[in-house]
Amino acid sequence: MAQYPMTAHGAELLRNELNELKTVTRPRIIESIAEAREHGDLKENAEYHAAREQQSFCEGRIQDIEGKLSNAQIIDVTKMENTGKVIFGTTVTIMNLETDKETRYRIVGDDEADIKNNLISVNSPIARGLIGKEVDDVVNIETPSGTVEFEITEVEYI
Known part of the structure; x- marks a missing residue:
């Protein structure tokens, strides 16, 4: 199972x-x-x-x-060493390179996801685009309004 x-x-x-x-x-x-x-x-x-x-x-x-x-x-990411890599459970701050707007997300399981509280599912397009990346990486994420370029500014294991 x-x-x-x-x-x-x-x-x-x-x-x-x-x-x-x-x-x-x-x-x-x-x-x-x-x-x-x-x-x-x-x-x-x-x-x-x-x-x-x-x-x-x-x-x-x-x-x-x-x-x-x-x-x-x-x-439980709080018990892991922060390598700066985005993994399940991390809190990630990303900046939209077009608008310079920063957003902070926590990558969680499907049942925990709550976009109003910036908790995104590990299976969401944003999370899938961020997993495995590191601070200062630039990622292109498909959104309903098209491809958006983000820079990862912070990765926290909290």
Whole structure:
């Protein structure tokens, strides 16, 4: 089975979500189902059907998280020597050579990606263009608006 790269922080977030689902959400849903059952006829009981749907979603998410964690390859760059090379988990500052605008990204696993917080998936075009490069390298990255030239100004293992 394939291994999925994940940062230590991302794995911790998934573990916390899993714990929340198992200890808070699941018991609450079971209680809702029991309450709805007491109302009688289950065929026309909207509360019962809504609670069963929630239960199905919750159990599916629990299985999903457990599967991801069991196949996770957790990479903690803070324990690695900073060679200046862009690898999974590093925080990279790049400068658009056309606009001189600097942007800082952290390269993370697919589940952790959140562009609003500058967390980009290792499988994104930007990350794929940066992986293996070093500080002062100039890279051409395909964007929806065409090819953009960036210079890597900083690589942090944080």
